[in-house]
Amino acid sequence: xxxxxxxxxxxxxxAGMRQYWRDFESLExxxxxxxxxxxxxxxxxxxxxxxxxxxxxxxxxxxxxIYGHMEVPVGMMKFAPVKEARGPxxxxxxxxxxxxxAQSPVPEGDLYGS
Numbered sequence: 001x002x003x004x005x006x007x008x009x010x011x012x013x014x015a016g017m018r019q020y021w022r023d024f025e026s027l028e029x030x031x032x033x034x035x036x037x038x039x040x041x042x043x044x045x046x047x048x049x050x051x052x053x054x055x056x057x058x059x060x061x062x063x064x065x066i067y068g069h070m071e072v073p074v075g076m077m078k079f080a081p082v083k084e085a086r087g088p089x090x091x092x093x094x095x096x097x098x099x100x101x102a103q104s105p106v107p108e109g110d111l112y113g114s
Contacts, residue, residue, distance in 0.1 A: 001020045001021060001022055002018075002019065002020040003017060003018075003019050004017060004018045004019075005017050006018060024056075024058070024093070024096075024098065027056070027092075028092070028093065028103070031092075031104075031105040032103070032105050036105065037105040037106065040105045040106055041105070041106045041110070041111075043068070044068070044106060044111050045111065047068060047069040049069070050069065051067075051068065051069045051070040051071060052066075052067070052068040052069065052070075053065070053066070053067045053068070053070055053074055053075055053077075054066050054067075055075050055076060056092060056096065058096070062096055062097060062098075063076075063096065064092050064095035064096035064097075065077075065095070066085050066092070066095070067082070086108065086112070087108075088102070090102075090104055090108045091103060091104045092104070
């Protein structure tokens with residue numbers, strides 16, 4: 001529904017975006033589509049020194065987040081326990097505690113082996 005580019009700082013560069021989605025299913029479908037799925041697979045295999053953080057909030061309550069290669073705590077990392085995004089925590093749907101099949105854009109086995 002809306003995409004906004006944001007700049008939080010220049011030194012070091014800290015850019016990002018904020019997006020508003022109609023529903024979680026639309027967001028999930030986008031994450032599995034090209035080229036996003038290819039980008040995500042490439043990033044998870046080798047971040048190239050780039051940090052990534054993502055937080056999702058639902059208007060019905062609840063949230064989920066993932067942080068990759070972040071050297072300094074940001075967002076909820078500053079006050080909430082951090083768990084590795086493996087196994088049941090690998091999927092945003094599972095992290096958010098939502099019902100339905102937990103899928104991610106990249107099968108976990110493709111990154112870490114089965």
